[in-house]
Amino acid sequence: MATPTLDKFLGEIGRLMRKKDGAQMQNYLLYEPPWPPLYEQMISELRQTYPEFNKAPLEQKCTEALPADEDDGQGSSFSAFIAFLHRYFAFIRDVDVGQLVETHDKLKSLLSSSSQALSQGSGLIILPTIISISRVLARLAIGLDKRPDLVANLTRREATIGGDEAEDRITLAEGSANLIRENFKKCASERSGNPSGVDNAGRPEGRRIGIYLMANVCLKLFFHCRKLRSAEQIFAIIYQQSPPLRLYPAAQRVTFFYYLGRYHFANNHFFRAQLALQVAYDQCHQKALKQRRLILIYLIAANLILGRFPSQSLYQHVAAQGFASHFQPICRAITKGDIASFRTLTDINNKFSAWFLHWRILLQISNRCEVLIWRSLARRTFLIAGNEGDIASKRAPTLDLQDLLILATFLKKRGLVIKPKSVDTNSFFLPTPANTPPAEKKQLIDSYVDPDLVGCEEPSDPDLPTMETVEAMIASLVAQEFLHGFVSHGQKRFAITGAKTVSPVQVGFPNVWRTISAKSDIEVPGWVTKDRRAGGTVIHMSGARAAGS
Numbered sequence: 001m002a003t004p005t006l007d008k009f010l011g012e013i014g015r016l017m018r019k020k021d022g023a024q025m026q027n028y029l030l031y032e033p034p035w036p037p038l039y040e041q042m043i044s045e046l047r048q049t050y051p052e053f054n055k056a057p058l059e060q061k062c063t064e065a066l067p068a069d070e071d072d073g074q075g076s077s078f079s080a081f082i083a084f085l086h087r088y089f090a091f092i093r094d095v096d097v098g099q100l101v102e103t104h105d106k107l108k109s110l111l112s113s114s115s116q117a118l119s120q121g122s123g124l125i126i127l128p129t130i131i132s133i134s135r136v137l138a139r140l141a142i143g144l145d146k147r148p149d150l151v152a153n154l155t156r157r158e159a160t161i162g163g164d165e166a167e168d169r170i171t172l173a174e175g176s177a178n179l180i181r182e183n184f185k186k187c188a189s190e191r192s193g194n195p196s197g198v199d200n201a202g203r204p205e206g207r208r209i210g211i212y213l214m215a216n217v218c219l220k221l222f223f224h225c226r227k228l229r230s231a232e233q234i235f236a237i238i239y240q241q242s243p244p245l246r247l248y249p250a251a252q253r254v255t256f257f258y259y260l261g262r263y264h265f266a267n268n269h270f271f272r273a274q275l276a277l278q279v280a281y282d283q284c285h286q287k288a289l290k291q292r293r294l295i296l297i298y299l300i301a302a303n304l305i306l307g308r309f310p311s312q313s314l315y316q317h318v319a320a321q322g323f324a325s326h327f328q329p330i331c332r333a334i335t336k337g338d339i340a341s342f343r344t345l346t347d348i349n350n351k352f353s354a355w356f357l358h359w360r361i362l363l364q365i366s367n368r369c370e371v372l373i374w375r376s377l378a379r380r381t382f383l384i385a386g387n388e389g390d391i392a393s394k395r396a397p398t399l400d401l402q403d404l405l406i407l408a409t410f411l412k413k414r415g416l417v418i419k420p421k422s423v424d425t426n427s428f429f430l431p432t433p434a435n436t437p438p439a440e441k442k443q444l445i446d447s448y449v450d451p452d453l454v455g456c457e458e459p460s461d462p463d464l465p466t467m468e469t470v471e472a473m474i475a476s477l478v479a480q481e482f483l484h485g486f487v488s489h490g491q492k493r494f495a496i497t498g499a500k501t502v503s504p505v506q507v508g509f510p511n512v513w514r515t516i517s518a519k520s521d522i523e524v525p526g527w528v529t530k531d532r533r534a535g536g537t538v539i540h541m542s543g544a545r546a547a548g549s
Helices: 004-019 022-028 037-049 056-065 079-094 100-119 123-145 172-188 206-224 228-241 250-266 270-283 289-305 323-336 339-345 353-358 362-368 370-385 401-414 425-429 438-446 467-479 504-508 512-519
Strands: 156-159 167-170 398-400 485-488 493-496
Touching: 004 022, 004 037, 004 056, 022 123, 037 079, 056 079, 079 100, 079 123, 100 123, 100 172, 123 172, 123 206, 172 206, 172 228, 206 228, 206 250, 228 250, 250 270, 250 289, 270 289, 289 323, 289 362, 323 339, 323 370, 339 370, 339 401, 353 362, 362 370, 370 398, 370 401, 370 467, 370 504, 398 401, 401 467, 467 485, 493 504
Parallel strands: none
Antiparallel strands: 156 167, 398 493, 485 493
């Protein structure tokens, strides 16, 4: 049967290959319905002349239209591209978008066939198409990952490291990210052209133009399935092999800075996180409100932990609408040293906790801001009952730790909330007959005690601070340089040093943000600011220390 539409299409593809027009090639290789009329006609010809069970003639058709042994101009052949083209025709012929799981598998297979073509000289021509397919695959994988009913029978398990019998489930999103990562590596490992990866016009050369496009798709998937280790590999490869980030378009830079900031935030490197997120927010387009809002959530959280609070003018930004009701009460509690209010605001039962948990910032704020609460409480205690010392008699300003203990205990008691008795999770697996009355079932569950805890006594008194707790906290604040002085364990006092010419409050309780920023390195691992092929050193992110720790 004659296939005039298919023949014409193959002729155009051959012309684009010889012309090396990757952008136009992407426009020709459509893979998402609805199809234009000419593509509908071509698909009809494929189904009638080259059905699924008869693969050889279609391969021969592609080979005749674009000979596999023809040189692509860089010493390579078009054989890998022809294999990809054959898989493309099979995809548009057989795809049924109503079957999402099958569509995902076919799209993944199509992307897999492109890897070999990307390694050859035709890689730069097919790169825009590969990036486009990767984005669609990522979107589909994330959508399916949110539909466990559709993928229940497709979970795959692999043995964990060390030969343990336990198995680790690899989701569709992670599997797709691993495939896309292979193409990302091919872009990053480009060896043609200038060793620096930059041409004479100051632009990324060869397949390097796709480094951040591919990386951003991978990072989107890895963050979705919470695989920070895999994300770290992306950042490490870029840090070692990529041209400077400033050479890439703003959209790519902003997206990469966003994920880089989130990575450092998740690893408790909050100063580095705010550096990356601040650049992302500054360079993000004013009209991209959704993206600016996402960046701002983590930027505010990172700065909050570093002791720098949002201003009222920031809350007035369109991208920050509603943020004041979430963050401002926490900032107020930290400023006042109000332990009770802070723990209520960061409690899992607080009305805003679901929002903080959704963005994965609740635990960082509740844990890391505790030290800021104690610093503010110590400062307020000193203002109320502290001894400002005497320069003439050389007596240093001091704070009685007993006063701090009294105030901390008062606030802790005020914040105590009577909570219902917790139920051991094992109690939910107790064998209870289906017809058990609710009251009897509740009594059985409430009375359950784990065998490992039989005979243990439950604490009757609330967990109130002690003098040891106060001393340890003040010593920790001194070590982190949030307080300037020393602790006298014998006299149970904190003495401020260096207050001869300035206010004891000013010297004894230095600004947290200035303290952290003064001793933090402004270099952010993963952010390439200069050509590392010219002899720069590589810093490994795994050994980085959190700010203030």
